[in-house]
Amino acid sequence: xxxxxxxxxxxxxxHNNHNSNQTLSSVAREATSDLADDSxxxxxxxxxxxxxxxxxxxxxxxxxxxxxxxxxxxxxxxxLHSIVKKESLTKKIExxxxxxxxxxxxxxxxxxxxxENSPAYxxxxxxxxxxxxYIEARTLLSLMEKKEIITYPEVLQELTYTTTxxxxxxxxxxxxxxxxxxxxxxxxxxxELMRRAINSISSGDSEDCFFACQAVRELYAGFLGLFNVxxxxxxxxxxxxxxxxxxxxxxxxxxxxxGEAPPSLLLGAAGAGEWDRHAHSDDEGFY
Numbered sequence: 001x002x003x004x005x006x007x008x009x010x011x012x013x014x015h016n017n018h019n020s021n022q023t024l025s026s027v028a029r030e031a032t033s034d035l036a037d038d039s040x041x042x043x044x045x046x047x048x049x050x051x052x053x054x055x056x057x058x059x060x061x062x063x064x065x066x067x068x069x070x071x072x073x074x075x076x077x078x079x080l081h082s083i084v085k086k087e088s089l090t091k092k093i094e095x096x097x098x099x100x101x102x103x104x105x106x107x108x109x110x111x112x113x114x115x116e117n118s119p120a121y122x123x124x125x126x127x128x129x130x131x132x133x134y135i136e137a138r139t140l141l142s143l144m145e146k147k148e149i150i151t152y153p154e155v156l157q158e159l160t161y162t163t164t165x166x167x168x169x170x171x172x173x174x175x176x177x178x179x180x181x182x183x184x185x186x187x188x189x190x191x192e193l194m195r196r197a198i199n200s201i202s203s204g205d206s207e208d209c210f211f212a213c214q215a216v217r218e219l220y221a222g223f224l225g226l227f228n229v230x231x232x233x234x235x236x237x238x239x240x241x242x243x244x245x246x247x248x249x250x251x252x253x254x255x256x257x258x259g260e261a262p263p264s265l266l267l268g269a270a271g272a273g274e275w276d277r278h279a280h281s282d283d284e285g286f287y
Contacts, residue, residue, distance in 0.1 A: 055122065062114055062123050065107040066130030072103055073133040077192060080140055084203045093145050100138060108134065109161055112175045120176040128184075131177050135185025140192050143215060149189075152182050180230065187223065187236040190216050194243040197250050206254055213247045220244050 076096050083092045111127055135155065142150040159175035197212035220240050223233065 055118075058114055058118060059123055059126050062111060062126040065111045065114070066127045068107040069103060069111075069130030070133045072099065072107075073130070073137040076100060076103075076137040077140060080137075080144055081192075081195060081199060083144070084199075089144075093141065096137075096141050097145075100141060103134065104158060108159060108175055112159070112161060112173050113163075115176060116173060124178065128178070128181050131181040132185045132188065135177075135182050136188045136192065139186060139189050140196075143189075143193075144196075147211065149186070149215075152179060155182065180232065183226075183229070183233055184236065186219060187233060187240055190219050190240045190243040193219075194247050197247045201250055201254060209247075209251060209254055213251045216240075216244050216247050 076099050079092060079096050079099070083089050107130070111130075115123065138155065139149050142148060155177060156174055159177065161173045161175075163171050163173060165171065193212045193216045197209045197216075200206070200208035200212065220237075223237060223240060226233065
């Protein structure tokens with residue numbers, strides 16, 4: 001091979017090595033180093049950076065508010081389960097209503113204001129856990145207070161706010177609670193009704209146990225009539241069916257052996273001991 005051929009091969013190898021050492025970030029750095037700060041390309045990317053940063057900050061704020069809603073809703077549910085005697089029913093319900101109202105005027109309103117000028121679907125995963133837990137607490141409260149489940153339009157009516165802008169314009173905002181979150185909250189309600197029925201046996205309140213049994217049955221029957229509602233609701237149905245069975249066993253034990261056995265034995269016949277030994281939070285939380 002001549003000397004010129006060897007030189008051409010050497011130059012080709014150097015060129016290939018130079019290309020292999022380049023990365024996407026180095027190429028982008030070289031391209032942007034020649035651009036002015038006020039060039040259209042730089043301004044476009046700066047605008048994208050600003051939008052993405054604002055969206056991430058908003059999402060973090062929504063996650064915090066949703067966590068606050070979830071924690072307080074669980075505490076309200078525990079408060080309602082602490083009602084043992086009918087004498088304390090009115091006092092506990094009034095306390096629960098006050099705490100629900102603080103939730104509405106606090107973190108739930110903050111979520112509504114955050115989503116005022118932003119597409120709600122972009123942040124649905126950040127707030128769905130809080131909405132589901134709130135619906136669970138709110139429906140349990142309505143059942144214990146009025147013996148009926150609060151409807152979806154009534155929930156939205158409670159979560160309607162009136163605000164005044166800096167220009168003096170009055171606006172009406174409604175919390176964008178998806179219907180799916182309402183349905184998922186109802187699915188979780190079956191577990192709370194099952195606990196309420198078991199607790200009512202120990203306190204000797206047979207009427208409350210029978211009412212909880214009928215409510216769980218109607219809930220499960222309503223879910224059976226739904227088709228193509230999504231995997232989230234379908235995933236909760238086995239737990240709902242298990243809750244129906246547990247309440248039915250409790251009512252059976254109360255009917256058959258209520259006059260001849262103490263509450264502790266009735267709870268054993270109803271399968272409450274088996275329920276306590278296993279994890280019983282399958283119907284809770286966000287998947």
